[in-house]
Amino acid sequence: MTHRGRHRRRRRGRALRATLTGAALALTAAATMISASQAKVTDGPGGLKPLTASADTGRLGLTEHRVPKGWLGRLADSMGSPVGVGAVLDSADRTLRSSADCSDAERESLPIAPAATRAYCWDAADTDGWSPGAVTTSADADDDGRWGADEVVLSAWSREDAATGGRVARVSFVDAAEDGGRLRYASALLVLPVDGGRDYRPLASPVSGMVWYQDKLLVTAGTGDGNALYVYDLHRIQRTTSADATVGRVPGGWSAHGHRYVLPAVASYEADGLPGAGRPAVLSLDRSTSPDSLVAGESVPVDDDRPTRLWRYALSTDPGRTGLPAVDSAGRAEVREAYETRARGVRGVLAHRAAGEDRSEWYLGGALGTTDDGRGTLWRTDTKGSRATECGADRSHRCWSGRAGSLSYAPGTGEVWSQAGHTLFAVPLKSVTGALG
Template sequence: MAWPAAIAAAVVAAGATLLTGAAPQARAAVADNPGALKPLTASSELAKLTLTENTVSPDSIAELDSRLPNVGVDTVLKSANHPMTRTSSGCRASEKAALPISPQAASAYCFDTGDALTQQWLPQSVTSSGDADDDGLWGTNKVILSGWTHNDHLNDEFPSEPDEDKALARLAFIDANDPGDLKYRWVLLAVPTEGGTNFAKMGSHLGGMVWYGDKLIVTASNGDAHNNAMFVFSMKHILQATKNDRAIGKVDGGYSAHGYQYVMPAIGSYSLSGKCSSANDDAIPCFASLSLDRSSTPHRIVANEWFSSGGTQPARLFRYDLAPVTNDMPLAVNSARKATAADAYETKAVGVQGTLSYQNTWYVPSARGGPGQHGIMWRQDTGGAASTSCTGTSPAIACWAKHSESMSLWWPTKTVWSVTEWAADANGKWQDPASSGWEDRVVPERVLFSVPLSSLG
């Protein structure tokens, strides 16, 4: 089935733990015990989670491949030009302070200075070759991907921000072969247009992603006009720009990717039956984050929706079966090309920006909204909830990282990776990048870190 041309057109325009079954309060706050997960089994509830598979014409992908050099992951890694620093040997005090208190990070890194401070971009997600293949390697490489989305709030607050930068999405391909020498290269995400003779920005907020086989699945919301919940990319189609320009797509004498050297065009998407809503958990959900559950048979994609840590709204967690990695598209679908949720639950944890499931236990961190606040890592199942206690925080269970985003389980070593988001000022406000001395007001708190799964309880 061809991916409708209207989609592309719209994008162009657009410590110790203890399980307890204690019931949560009716109006939960971040630190309230969320209690047990509530299974959602009604057909009317599950119908809101149904996805329709859309594919880009193979002819369009082939056309783009013929117009730009098609490179592989290894080529991108060998061109990595942004160093990362271990927090154990460097990094700013504010970056180190963003790490979990308990459990302590097994490894942690801060980003290159420009990315540590930038107001235009926000780190949102993590996946890796530990997701992609059960041996943890892509070819001969250990790779971590960090997904960043454009900070569209800046366009509303600061006139200096160009509107054409809205809904941009990019990936840091991190060479993780040497734990003491991580480095990365940026790759822009795009969609093919004009029958594969051109491409445009993805045009949607990137909140979560999973690398499975050669496919990369990323969330789409808050900008996509055709109800897409996820876009799909392929490691077989990483293209090298032939011109260095701020434009995206065809330019005089070649193709440009907004100044980036590499670009990945989507090969398909999954759409919902209508426009998603973040008003409550009774509507069609906006997909906030993704992770991979290799402990299930078949393997499953894990998704969650997000509501503000300042509210009390429960959120849904749900999973979809994956197809064999040899398939053209990653989700298992029926004869009507529909992917139905394998299971779904409601959590009363507040401010959920990422979740992980493993052997039917769910790891659900609550990200607290204010400056300097550590999060709370909840461990939930259908019998109750648990958290870790530590010292020096209020509440005492606020032991997780500050403003953490999605999580990913490196399967061979059972290591959980995550990333923190903020680089606001001391009051939690973003700075106008055109204002004088804005860098001096930024409090960088962006770190990529890992903890053993066993340390989460």
């Protein structure tokens, strides 16, 4: 894997280890108070139920489909040589505001307990009309926490768009080295090659799950695109030549809904079309397994009676398959382990095995009872039981943000990154443990 080796001129630092002052992250009284009418959640999801029958685990497998190299080559020949993450960061011209510059309404989307130690708010003009999705970081990409010399956060967004007649999705590349408490970013549209690589179309799906592993970006695909996962190669970012609002080939060049960059998919993983087939809605990376594994889960509606399934795939150790799930001779990624949980409304999943422990603990964000006040629940669960973070005099479990999405863990700094509304934030994993009831 070729990383970006040179250091940038502006002031660097171990930004992912930085901790903002308590004053900078102080919420307004309205944001921190828990209403007396807010009921305590007492009916937890209980422990995880292992799924071992082949009839259950077999439904969760995915079949790999690679985009032909000829398609990708034809696209690159037409658009010019691909660029990497470094080129996108060098062109970053949008700014995330520090917590001190966020509005009260934006800070209200942050969790109450555990409290965020880093928080930033997106450029309102740039994100107007866009819905936030999943988050992943360079700590997922490489175990040193960096991509070359850079520390990076990737954030997914999507929107309905009249110009394309459907939905479009993009990923924002955030330079996580603070510059006066602000972070800079630029975005690339997610696209799928079509017509033999002579054109591309937008990924017509929200991105509720996303993992950056080695040189690949794996994203969930739901409504609008039938495959369960799409894969993007971060060495294959292409520049556009037109600021046109359409997506694809245009007279004299290429456009991407006004974006300067596109990421064309290089592979997809398709779920079986049978009833009960697994379709990941949330994703994360677990480096505490051997080999590293891709953690996946469903997002069953809160008012649905069926259980939520959680599972994992092994990631390949083959040097010729960097960043991809391991597959068998038939090109099928089978699950390594799977569980059921009574938690519903899951919007983020994380699995991690602490040093010296014999089993993984699973963290489920947004589960059991997202309410009208915008609060959700963060559970830690395993096969023996579950516990939730607590806050307030009534020890309520509604301490997490109900709008928070995916969970991404950075082992080097001990931080868990997530996104709620238009606010990007990080909390220490040890603070999650400290807030558990």
